[in-house]
Amino acid sequence: xxxxxxxxxxxxxxxxxxxxxxxxxxxxxxxxxxxxxxxxxxxxxxxxxxxxxxxxxxxxxxxxxxxxxxxxxxxxxxxxxxxxxxxxxxxxxxxxxxxxxxxxxxxxxxxxxxxxxxxxxxxxxxxxxxxxxxxxxxxxxxxxxxxxxxxxxxxxxxxxxxxxxxxxxxxxxxxxxxxxxxxxxxxxxxxxxxxxxxxxxxxxxxxxxxxxxxxxxxxxxxxxxxxxxxxxxxxxxxxxxxxxxxxxxxxxxxxxxxxxxxxxxxxxxxxxxxxxxxxxxxxxxxxxxxxxxxxxxxxxxxxxxxxxxxxxxxxxxxxxxxxxxxxxxxxxxxxxxxxxxxxxxxxxxxxxxxxxxxxxxxxxxxxxxxxxxxxxxxxxxxxxxxxxxxxxxxxxxxxxxxxxxxxxxxxxxxxxxxxxxxxxxxxxxxxxxxxxxxxxxxxxxxxxxxxxxxxxxxxxxxxxxxxxxxxxxxxxxxxxxxxxxxxxxxxxxxxxxxxxxxxxxxxxxxxxxxxxxxxxxxxxxxxxxxxxxxxxxxxxxxxxxxxxxxxxxxxxxxxxxxxxxxxxxxxxxxxxxxxxxxxxxxxxxxxxxxxxxxxxxxxxxxxxxxxxxxxxxxxxxxxxxxxxxxxxxxxxxxxxxxxxxxxxxxxxxxxxxxxxxxxxxxxxxxxxxxxxxxxxxxxxxxxxxxxxxxxxxxxxxxx
Numbered sequence: 001x002x003x004x005x006x007x008x009x010x011x012x013x014x015x016x017x018x019x020x021x022x023x024x025x026x027x028x029x030x031x032x033x034x035x036x037x038x039x040x041x042x043x044x045x046x047x048x049x050x051x052x053x054x055x056x057x058x059x060x061x062x063x064x065x066x067x068x069x070x071x072x073x074x075x076x077x078x079x080x081x082x083x084x085x086x087x088x089x090x091x092x093x094x095x096x097x098x099x100x101x102x103x104x105x106x107x108x109x110x111x112x113x114x115x116x117x118x119x120x121x122x123x124x125x126x127x128x129x130x131x132x133x134x135x136x137x138x139x140x141x142x143x144x145x146x147x148x149x150x151x152x153x154x155x156x157x158x159x160x161x162x163x164x165x166x167x168x169x170x171x172x173x174x175x176x177x178x179x180x181x182x183x184x185x186x187x188x189x190x191x192x193x194x195x196x197x198x199x200x201x202x203x204x205x206x207x208x209x210x211x212x213x214x215x216x217x218x219x220x221x222x223x224x225x226x227x228x229x230x231x232x233x234x235x236x237x238x239x240x241x242x243x244x245x246x247x248x249x250x251x252x253x254x255x256x257x258x259x260x261x262x263x264x265x266x267x268x269x270x271x272x273x274x275x276x277x278x279x280x281x282x283x284x285x286x287x288x289x290x291x292x293x294x295x296x297x298x299x300x301x302x303x304x305x306x307x308x309x310x311x312x313x314x315x316x317x318x319x320x321x322x323x324x325x326x327x328x329x330x331x332x333x334x335x336x337x338x339x340x341x342x343x344x345x346x347x348x349x350x351x352x353x354x355x356x357x358x359x360x361x362x363x364x365x366x367x368x369x370x371x372x373x374x375x376x377x378x379x380x381x382x383x384x385x386x387x388x389x390x391x392x393x394x395x396x397x398x399x400x401x402x403x404x405x406x407x408x409x410x411x412x413x414x415x416x417x418x419x420x421x422x423x424x425x426x427x428x429x430x431x432x433x434x435x436x437x438x439x440x441x442x443x444x445x446x447x448x449x450x451x452x453x454x455x456x457x458x459x460x461x462x463x464x465x466x467x468x469x470x471x472x473x474x475x476x477x478x479x480x481x482x483x484x485x486x487x488x489x490x491x492x493x494x495x496x497x498x499x500x501x502x503x504x505x506x507x508x509x510x511x512x513x514x515x516x517x518x519x520x521x522x523x524x525x526x527x528x529x530x531x532x533x534x535x536x537x538x539x540x541x542x543x544x545x546x547x548x549x550x551x552x553x554x555x556x557x558x559x560x561x562x563x564x565x566x567x568x569x570x571x572x573x574x575x576x577x578x579x580x581x582x583x584x585x586x587x588x589x590x591x592x593x594x595x596x597x598x599x600x601x602x603x604x605x606x607x608x609x610x611x612x613x614x615x616x617x618x619x620x621x622x623x624x625x626x627x628x629x630x631x632x633x634x635x636x637x638x639x640x641x642x643x644x645x646x647x648x649x650x651x652x653x654x655x656x657x658x659x660x661x662x663x664x665x666x667x668x669x670x671x672x673x674x675x676x677x678x679x680x681x682x683x684x685x686x687x688x689x690x691x692x693x694x695x696x697x698x699x700x701x702x703x
Contacts, residue, residue: 032207038616039468042202044165047209065620067373068126069364073134075298081130090146097142119366121150132167136174137188140196157201169448170228171416190447206455220428244433257432258404260391261421263411271391279308284337294361294379314389317357325352329400357385368584394421404430474536476619481525483518489589490515502575510569552604559597579635590631598626651678660694
């Protein structure tokens with residue numbers, strides 16, 4: 001359970017009313033947190049602008065024990081969420097996807113996913129999709145298809161991966177061009193992610209964060225809620241339109257009223273360029289430093305930043321230094337410039353000596369033999385975190401907060417655009433409208449309203465949590481006695497070896513033997529899993545602990561025997577790439593066997609008198625304590641594409657078994673000179689190294 005003190009979002013005066021609000025707010029956050037960490041249920045975490053969804057994600061990334069990845073539909077959104085794009089993680093081509101068997105077959109036939117990327121997907125337990133309001137239905141179905149395929153669980157939504165959807169459907173919506181929708185409309189009722197086919201199978205828990213931190217005036221909050229829910233009253237519309245400037249104006253005359261939020265890039269660029277041209281003085285230009293892989297589509301700002309003294313700017317990243325002088329969205333005026341320094345005086349009077357910030361492009365990795373999904377930095381973008389800010393687009397303003405804004409919404413073209421613009425400002429009094437808001441721009445999609453109105457209440461979700469926690473622990477525990485994945489590993493390895501022409505001397509007796517033993521364990525395990533589910537349902541943890549202890553006495557020696565057979569396998573290849581692939585597969589099998597044995601033993605050793613000892617938290621703690629000792633599989637490889645004679649190969653095998661040159665010659669009935677000749681060829685190819693030889697033999701092998 002997440003302690004309340006961890007959610008330090010605000011400070012409330014301790015009145016009775018505020019204590020009730022605090023408890024309700026904490027219930028929503030705590031409920032979402034517990035569902036993510038202690039169940040495998042999919043969750044849609046939503047909420048109005050300014051309710052703390054981004055803060056929730058940051059905290060989750062710090063504390064989650066599950067193997068998780070974070071994705072977003074666009075490059076900039078992915079960088080902001082410190083994740084990757086959907087297309088990058090799932091290796092998807094940039095096109096629409098139809099939910100048909102033919103389309104899926106084509107996708108997998110075209111997909112060239114490396115083994116390392118496949119391992120990430122196989123090990124994945126929690127997928128976080130940020131800014132999900134922009135994800136189109138067909139893209140979500142494609143994610144589902146890819147995970148079912150690579151997790152080898154075709155009957156489970158997302159291949160059994162838990163999905164956390166984060167976003168606000170009343171903000172930016174998915175894009176479906178007319179020609180694309182003509183193809184999609186036969187398969188989908190609409191473009192939204194909740195209209196995907198997989199969503200019908202999920203029925204995710206709906207949790208709405210309903211306390212707005214950005215606005216404190218209840219009347220303004222109510223107007224925003226009406227805009228959001230297509231329920232704007234004539235009175236509220238009149239209040240909004242009272243913020244319209246009635247006199248003729250030049251846009252430059254309004255700049256003292258706040259940053260201009262407009263609908264299109266062309267308008268914003270024209271305003272910023274015109275105001276820059278009006279300033280006297282020298283233009284200073286600064287270039288971003290881009291290292292390694294950081295595609296242009298993911299640039300968080302323009303590669304070239306051009307400034308003059310007097311330019312209005314906005315910080316586009318939080319200050320990473322200990323001083324925390326600025327935050328994303330803070331406004332200021334450039335007060336001095338040089339090629340080496342930029343000084344900005346902010347609206348609150350503070351003067352900032354701006355330093356460069358770095359954005360990182362990451363990819364997710366999972367090493368051979370490991371079940372950990374980790375992030376790896378593959379590129380960076382370093383720049384002064386500023387952009388011209390006489391005007392910005394409504395799209396780029398999403399997630400930001402301002403004291404004063406001038407809104408140009410006459411050309412609003414997407415449902416939610418006006419809501420995003422209005423909700424950027426802390427107060428109604430801080431808003432200036434250039435024109436009355438068009439009525440069509442105040443209409444959110446009826447599909448969205450219908451979807452949100454059909455969801456469970458917070459109280460109903462709270463009531464379901466204990467059941468979901470129990471079901472999840474049952475799944476986790478039973479997975480330790482389900483050996484189908486290991487059996488599938490064996491069959492996949494066998495198919496792979498049969499296709500490899502480079503495999504020279506494969507003693508394939510060990511694979512049928514291992515499969516036979518695993519199938520026996522799985523048969524016993526299926527019956528044992530029924531007992532476990534019943535005991536968990538009955539909450540009889542003392543009896544459950546006894547059964548785990550007894551089961552370990554049966555499984556432990558069996559698993560040790562299987563591990564021994566795997567380590568003694570004799571697969572040899574004369575192709576370096578094939579040998580690497582074989583070794584990776586064997587190491588993955590070995591790691592899964594060792595981890596299963598470790599967890600069975602550790603959970604069986606917990607005290608029987610502690611009713612809280614068996615829980616999802618304990619399961620993950622035990623798993624994190626596992627350390628894999630690298631196995632020593634002797635997969636022979638040579639960079640030459642020729643077969644080595646079986647006589648030479650036999651000499652090499654005896655050397656790796658620890659025999660000296662004289663002993664090999666005696667065992668084989670050949671001269672020591674012949675043995676040396678055999679072994680030198682392997683030494684030259686790097687298959688063996690000098691340290692493999694007995695110290696007294698190294699002199700002779702060098703001659």
